[in-house]
Amino acid sequence: MNLDPISILSQTALLLALAPLITGCIRNWKARLQNRRGPRVWQPYFDLLKFLRKDMVISEHASWVFSAAPYVVFITALLVGLMVPMVTTQAPLSLFGGVLAVVGLLALGRFFLALGGLDPGSAFGGMGSSREMTIAAIAEPALMLALFTVAITVGSTDFSYIVTAAQQPGWNLFNPTHLMAFAALFVVLLAETGRVPIDNPATHLELTMIHEAMLLEYSGRYLALMEWGASIKQLVLMAILVNIFLPVGLATDGSAAMLGLGLLIFLGKILLLSAAVVLVETVNAKLRLFRVPDLLSAAFVLAAMALLSTFLFK
Amino acid sequence: MNLLPDVAKIMAEMQERFGDRLDAVRAERPNEVYFDAKMDLVAGFCADLYKNWDARLAGVFADDVCESEKVFHLYYLFALDAVHAFFILRVPVPAEKPEFTSLANAVPAVSWQEREIQDLFGVKLIGHPNPRRCALHDDWPDVHPLRKDFDLRTELPPFTGERHKLREVEGEGVFQVPVGPVHAGIIEPGHFRFSVAGEPVLYLQIRLFYTHKGTEKLFENLPVTHGVRLAESISGDSSFAHATAFCHALERVAGIEVPVRARVLRSVCLELERLYNHIGDIGAIATDVAFAVANMHAMRLKESVLRVNEQLTGNRLLRGMACPGGVRFDWDGAQIKALENLVAGLGPEFDSLIGLIEASSSTRDRLEGTGILTPEIARDLGVVGIAGRASGFNHDLRRDFPHAAYDRVNVQVPVYQAGDVEHRMQVRVDEVRESLALIRRFVADLPAGPLRVDLGELPAGRTALGYVEGWRGEIFHWIRTAPGNRLARCKVKDPSLQNWPALSHAILGNIIPDFPVVNKSFNLSYSGTDR
Numbered sequence: 001m002n003l004d005p006i007s008i009l010s011q012t013a014l015l016l017a018l019a020p021l022i023t024g025c026i027r028n029w030k031a032r033l034q035n036r037r038g039p040r041v042w043q044p045y046f047d048l049l050k051f052l053r054k055d056m057v058i059s060e061h062a063s064w065v066f067s068a069a070p071y072v073v074f075i076t077a078l079l080v081g082l083m084v085p086m087v088t089t090q091a092p093l094s095l096f097g098g099v100l101a102v103v104g105l106l107a108l109g110r111f112f113l114a115l116g117g118l119d120p121g122s123a124f125g126g127m128g129s130s131r132e133m134t135i136a137a138i139a140e141p142a143l144m145l146a147l148f149t150v151a152i153t154v155g156s157t158d159f160s161y162i163v164t165a166a167q168q169p170g171w172n173l174f175n176p177t178h179l180m181a182f183a184a185l186f187v188v189l190l191a192e193t194g195r196v197p198i199d200n201p202a203t204h205l206e207l208t209m210i211h212e213a214m215l216l217e218y219s220g221r222y223l224a225l226m227e228w229g230a231s232i233k234q235l236v237l238m239a240i241l242v243n244i245f246l247p248v249g250l251a252t253d254g255s256a257a258m259l260g261l262g263l264l265i266f267l268g269k270i271l272l273l274s275a276a277v278v279l280v281e282t283v284n285a286k287l288r289l290f291r292v293p294d295l296l297s298a299a300f301v302l303a304a305m306a307l308l309s310t311f312l313f314k
Numbered sequence: 315m316n317l318l319p320d321v322a323k324i325m326a327e328m329q330e331r332f333g334d335r336l337d338a339v340r341a342e343r344p345n346e347v348y349f350d351a352k353m354d355l356v357a358g359f360c361a362d363l364y365k366n367w368d369a370r371l372a373g374v375f376a377d378d379v380c381e382s383e384k385v386f387h388l389y390y391l392f393a394l395d396a397v398h399a400f401f402i403l404r405v406p407v408p409a410e411k412p413e414f415t416s417l418a419n420a421v422p423a424v425s426w427q428e429r430e431i432q433d434l435f436g437v438k439l440i441g442h443p444n445p446r447r448c449a450l451h452d453d454w455p456d457v458h459p460l461r462k463d464f465d466l467r468t469e470l471p472p473f474t475g476e477r478h479k480l481r482e483v484e485g486e487g488v489f490q491v492p493v494g495p496v497h498a499g500i501i502e503p504g505h506f507r508f509s510v511a512g513e514p515v516l517y518l519q520i521r522l523f524y525t526h527k528g529t530e531k532l533f534e535n536l537p538v539t540h541g542v543r544l545a546e547s548i549s550g551d552s553s554f555a556h557a558t559a560f561c562h563a564l565e566r567v568a569g570i571e572v573p574v575r576a577r578v579l580r581s582v583c584l585e586l587e588r589l590y591n592h593i594g595d596i597g598a599i600a601t602d603v604a605f606a607v608a609n610m611h612a613m614r615l616k617e618s619v620l621r622v623n624e625q626l627t628g629n630r631l632l633r634g635m636a637c638p639g640g641v642r643f644d645w646d647g648a649q650i651k652a653l654e655n656l657v658a659g660l661g662p663e664f665d666s667l668i669g670l671i672e673a674s675s676s677t678r679d680r681l682e683g684t685g686i687l688t689p690e691i692a693r694d695l696g697v698v699g700i701a702g703r704a705s706g707f708n709h710d711l712r713r714d715f716p717h718a719a720y721d722r723v724n725v726q727v728p729v730y731q732a733g734d735v736e737h738r739m740q741v742r743v744d745e746v747r748e749s750l751a752l753i754r755r756f757v758a759d760l761p762a763g764p765l766r767v768d769l770g771e772l773p774a775g776r777t778a779l780g781y782v783e784g785w786r787g788e789i790f791h792w793i794r795t796a797p798g799n800r801l802a803r804c805k806v807k808d809p810s811l812q813n814w815p816a817l818s819h820a821i822l823g824n825i826i827p828d829f830p831v832v833n834k835s836f837n838l839s840y841s842g843t844d845r
């Protein structure tokens with residue numbers, strides 16, 4: 001395990017800076033597809049700035065868990081981000097077996113997010129937490145299986161290794177194994193980022209919320225950390241999707257030209273994936289809550305089939 | 315009096331059946347007949363009308379005449395839709411022993427109205443299954459604001475009283491989810507207490523009347539012409555319908571006929587009000603299942619209606635248009651043209667919006683079979699209007715009691731039995747198309763003539779029922795006049811008051827995240843209920 005402070009710092013900066021922009025782009029594009037002008041793509045930055053400046057209102061029933069959750073959510077999202085190659089083929093961090101650590105850290109973040117929702121004892125937060133955990137119980141295995149599928153084809157659970165291996169000739173996105181794993185991960189992405197048809201990030205109806213319900217009691221700095229953390233998590237999941245399955249254009253060395261080109265291509269891929277998310281969100285209504293497990297089970301089955309097919313197509 | 319032929323026959327039969335137990339029978343208007351009787355006749359009278367004439371109890375209200383007659387009057391308003399008449403049974407309740415027997419066990423539809431009488435008049439309910447406070451909350455002191463001895467300007471000292479004990483389902487794994495009275499979004503206050511086992515709802519208690527404004531009392535303290543403006547503010551989305559129902563009551567007291575041009579303009583405005591509300595609701599139902607694209611299109615169409623409203627009446631919500639004896643503004647050629655253009659353009663645009671929703675399988679999946687209100691429960695609760703017509707309620711005042719200019723057209727009333735969100739939306743879709751057709755017919759044959767007639771001085775001590783089919787359902791304004799062009803009583807009945815309890819039944823067995831869309835498919839008014 002090598003720790004390069006420059007790459008850690010630069011990838012952290014990239015995560016912090018880019019994540020709100022992706023959220024802003026998705027919102028803006030959704031609005032365009034609805035014939036609205038929509039908020040500027042920079043709006044999430046202003047929102048974060050506003051939240052950071054504001055005082056916090058904290059329920060008197062809240063315990064330390066409530067205050068700890070935003071930090072845990074934020075830091076786990078950042079840590080996961082450091083373990084995923086984005087612009088270069090080498091991720092700055094590689095801990096405890098890559099894929100496993102990523103899934104574990106995401107689960108830790110979610111665990112605290114759910115605790116934070118439960119802690120103040122409001123009805124909506126509890127509902128959000130229980131729904132989040134129900135969904136996670138199926139989304140997480142699907143995420144793991146899909147990632148393992150890729151790990152098995154290249155023979156390592158280390159993301160950097162996977163990405164490097166995927167750069168070699170012979171890697172084919174249109175191989176059925178990869179297609180199925182990609183589809184499964186895409187559904188997981190929708191679930192993990194609270195998007196239609198699983199959740200509705202734009203609703204004001206507390207009774208229907210999942211992710212937003214857990215944030216209802218948060219304000220000020222904590223809310224900023226929660227929102228920022230959620231944006232980073234979204235960016236990271238997207239990065240996993242695009243860099244594993246479409247591993248073109250990642251910088252293989254540290255030259256400025258390579259890095260610049262790598263950054264541009266990375267941005268392009270992420271925006272392309274965002275556009276796909278926007279399309280899905282626009283043409284679909286939200287699923288009835290009890291239908292969500294059906295969709296996620298489909299993702300799980302896809303991932304399981306992908307895993308099986310790695311052996312079949314060997 | 316030119317009584318409708320069937321009405322005369324039924325009146326005669328009622329007189330024969332109840333004989334001298336009926337103290338008096340008088341037909342005030344061709345379709346409005348008053349019966350006087352004692353309290354003990356109410357149940358039998360009601361049963362007879364229900365069984366033999368397919369009537370329904372459309373309202374119960376009280377009036378304080380203690381000063382002159384030492385009694386409260388209870389009024390039971392029966393709608394005999396088939397013969398197009400209202401029968402109103404008047405029952406005295408002695409002031410020294412203010413008690414009345416509840417009908418709620420037999421006719422659950424009047425449960426809230428009876429409790430409201432108990433709160434506002436202090437007439438005690440006997441035999442009601444749930445005689446608790448309703449219109450005035452539990453912490454209120456023992457005051458009865460609609461009594462005549464309660465001055466409008468009374469200032470109550472600060473009071474604290476008992477808090478309402480909500481009914482909750484108990485048991486392992488059953489949780490309470492309190493929602494409101496303050497909600498997200500700009501809507502009015504109401505408290506919803508869900509008892510849930512996980513996501514499925516076991517019980518929902520709805521608690522309203524947080525915004526009781528004493529509107530009926532205010533009417534008694536205003537000159538009638540100012541009353542029109544007050545009627546407009548009873549429920550903002552039904553401004554014109556309420557104002558027109560109020561004017562209708564005044565005109566019936568005065569015994570004047572509104573000029574035909576004014577009646578047509580009224581009908582057009584009522585249809586415009588229906589259009590913008592229905593289209594907005596269809597969009598809102600789509601939003602609640604996160605199909606935002608359809609909502610944005612609906613908002614665009616609604617906006618086009620609102621702009622024409624403003625062009626026609628100077629107000630987007632049609633306020634200021636209604637006035638007793640007719641309407642206030644006439645429309646010139648350019649305005650008629652704008653209306654015609656709206657109707658011509660809206661038809662295809664609306665069809666394409668509905669096409670978009672129908673083509674979205676994920677949206678339809680959310681609406682089908684959600685929030686079912688069975689025709690049996692709907693009938694028991696007396697659910698009216700769009701919610702009723704989705705559950706087998708085959709009544710519409712426009713067709714059964716033609717007011718405004720509805721006698722000039724043939725109104726098609728959509729009726730479904732399924733009673734789910736999808737069909738409440740379908741009723742709206744059908745009614746939008748019907749409204750467009752009606753406006754087209756009205757405009758094509760717009761009669762010339764005066765815009766209004768003067769009501770003159772209203773005769774004192776007279777009663778009359780004004781009625782209008784608003785977009786949400788039937789609206790009644792019943793008035794009793796006082797000397798000096800004032801009112802001694804104005805009873806306002808908004809369809810929301812009738813329909814709210816049905817929501818508790820429609821949601822049973824559904825899951826909590828489906829509540830918003832079920833609620834939106836009813837789209838009831840808090841203000842119209844609370845008054």
